[in-house]
Amino acid sequence: MNAQELQKVHKQIAVVGGGLMGHGIAYLLAAAGHDVNIFEPEPGSRASLPRRLQALVELFDDDPGLLRRIHVHGQLAAAVLEAAFVFEAAPERLPLKRQLFAELEAAVAQNTILASNSSAIPSTEIGRHLKHRERVIGTHFWNPPHLVPLVEVIQNEKTSDEVVKATMALLRNAGKTPVHVRRDIPGFVGNRLQHAMKREAIALVAAGVCDAETLDTVVKEGFGTRLAVLGPMEQSDLVGLDLTLEIAEVLYADLDHTAGPHPFLRDKVKAGRLGMKTGEGFRTWTAEEAAAVRARLSNSLVAQAKARKKVLP
Ligand SMILES: NC(=O)c1ccc[n+]([C@@H]2O[C@H](COP(=O)([O-])OP(=O)(O)OC[C@H]3O[C@@H](n4cnc5c(N)ncnc54)[C@H](O)[C@@H]3O)[C@@H](O)[C@H]2O)c1
Numbered sequence: 031m032n033a034q035e036l037q038k039v040h041k042q043i044a045v046v047g048g049g050l051m052g053h054g055i056a057y058l059l060a061a062a063g064h065d066v067n068i069f070e071p072e073p074g075s076r077a078s079l080p081r082r083l084q085a086l087v088e089l090f091d092d093d094p095g096l097l098r099r100i101h102v103h104g105q106l107a108a109a110v111l112e113a114a115f116v117f118e119a120a121p122e123r124l125p126l127k128r129q130l131f132a133e134l135e136a137a138v139a140q141n142t143i144l145a146s147n148s149s150a151i152p153s154t155e156i157g158r159h160l161k162h163r164e165r166v167i168g169t170h171f172w173n174p175p176h177l178v179p180l181v182e183v184i185q186n187e188k189t190s191d192e193v194v195k196a197t198m199a200l201l202r203n204a205g206k207t208p209v210h211v212r213r214d215i216p217g218f219v220g221n222r223l224q225h226a227m228k229r230e231a232i233a234l235v236a237a238g239v240c241d242a243e244t245l246d247t248v249v250k251e252g253f254g255t256r257l258a259v260l261g262p263m264e265q266s267d268l269v270g271l272d273l274t275l276e277i278a279e280v281l282y283a284d285l286d287h288t289a290g291p292h293p294f295l296r297d298k299v300k301a302g303r304l305g306m307k308t309g310e311g312f313r314t315w316t317a318e319e320a321a322a323v324r325a326r327l328s329n330s331l332v333a334q335a336k337a338r339k340k341v342l343p
Contacts, residue, residue, distance in 0.1 A: 035134035035173075041065055044113035046130060047080050048102065051147055052119035054175035057086045059117075060099040061176075062204035067101050069109035076102055089332065090339070106130075107137040114139075115200060117169060118156075119147040127156045135160050142194055145169040149221065152214045154186040162166035167197055170218055177331040179207040179338065186214040204206055223262075235312060236294035242312035 041064055045056040048070035070076040079102050087094050091299040103109035110116055116138065120130055127146060134144055143169050144160075146153045157166030168184030181201050185194050194210060198305045206250075211218050217225060231249075233244050256265070266274045286292070298304075298311060305311030306320040315323075 042112045042114055043067070044069065044116045045114060046108040046110070046118045046134070047120035048075055049119065049121075051171060051173060051175055052117075052241075053079060053082050054086070054170055054173075054177075055117050055119060055147065056100055057083055058176045058206070059204055060096050061090075061092060063099075064204075065099050065101075067103055067109040067113065069103050069106045071104065071106075073104070076104060090176075090336075092339050104114045106133055110134060110137050110142075113142055115143045115145065115197075117147060119143050122148060122150065124155060127151060128159065131156055131160060131166070135162065140186065141165065143167065143197060145197060147171055150216065152186065152216070153184060154188070157186070157188070164190040167192050167193055168203070168214060168218070169197060169208075170220070171206075172220070173333065177335045179205075180220065181206045182211050182218045182220060183206045183208045184211040184214050184218055229288075229292070230286050232295055233288065236292055246313075262263045 039098050043059050043064045044067045045052045045059070046069045048056065048068040052068060052070070056068050060066045068079065068295060070079060080097075083097055083100060086092075087097060114133055117319065118127065118134075120126060131144060131146075134142075136173070138144070139160060142314055143165050144157070147169055148156065150171060153166050153168040157163045161167060163186075166186065167189045168182070170182040172178035172180055183197050183201070185191075185195060190212065194230075198208045198210060209219070216222075217303060227249075231245050234240060240248070260268070302308055303310045306315045306323070309315055
């Protein structure tokens with residue numbers, strides 16, 4: 031199926047939950063030419079959607095006309111009735127998501143694909159009590175979804191290959207970089223990698239090997255400069271697997287093996303040192319410093335997204 035045919039078939043899309051992730055997902059799909067219905071039950075959040083979507087038009091300097099393809103609903107059934115795809119981005123609670131998927135199954139056509147954006151709850155669990163489990167799939171967007179290209183497409187033990195194929199094609203056609211994750215495991219791929227590094231980082235700072243600021247400098251000014259263009263597998267192939275093995279032999283036994291979260295992290299949380307929101311976490315933060323970090327991150331992601339848009343056809 032080519033891009034145009036695909037768009038015709040899957041033109042109508044529903045997004046369930048118009049919060050941080052949902053409004054970005056709805057926006058990027060509308061920008062790709064789809065008609066998108068957003069179901070948002072909270073009146074306040076519903077009322078703020080036009081303003082939040084308009085901000086994205088301004089961010090990308092897009093045609094404001096694309097917002098006419100987005101419709102906001104306060105009733106689930108009306109929002110999903112005609113949808114070929116539903117992306118669920120509701121709060122991260124299993125009973126709520128299960129209930130929503132049961133309602134979705136009753137409201138949509140039998141071949142409508144039901145995708146959950148959960149970062150931690152397996153879609154296997156969300157869809158466990160449904161009749162047609164072959165159309166339930168995980169689509170893990172990264173925050174903010176309209177700026178970060180990756181979407182992990184997680185096939186659970188019941189998801190059909192056709193549903194994986196259709197989901198990957200839809201996301202690719204919308205300008206995302208979907209990857210097929212073949213097992214529905216905690217953290218999928220991206221968060222496992224992120225937290226494997228964080229585990230070692232916390233242990234190094236806890237042991238006094240370096241302070242938290244130095245640790246961040248090592249990542250940002252060191253191997254972090256290569257990460258966006260060189261993944262760990264190609265980096266291993268680049269330097270050679272013989273060298274990679276030699277380093278692994280020396281290093282792995284010495285890496286942190288603390289079972290569960292490190293006591294250093296537990297103690298910080300217990301003491302109320304939660305990070306920027308309390309002024310102290312691993313590092314200390316004034317309100318201005320915290321705002322500068324957020325601005326630096328946002329500016330960098332926007333610049334990368336704009337550069338990518340320029341090179342894309
Ligand atoms: N925030 C992130 O960085 C991030 C990244 C990847 C995945 N996720 C996942 O995306 C999902 C949504 O997260 P978020 O950060 O957008 O949360 P959010 O709180 O910003 O948005 C959730 C929205 O769902 C609405 N909602 C409440 N009850 C609902 C219901 N019964 N049905 C439908 N909508 C309902 C809320 O009013 C809110 O607008 C979660 O599963 C989360 O784990 C979040």
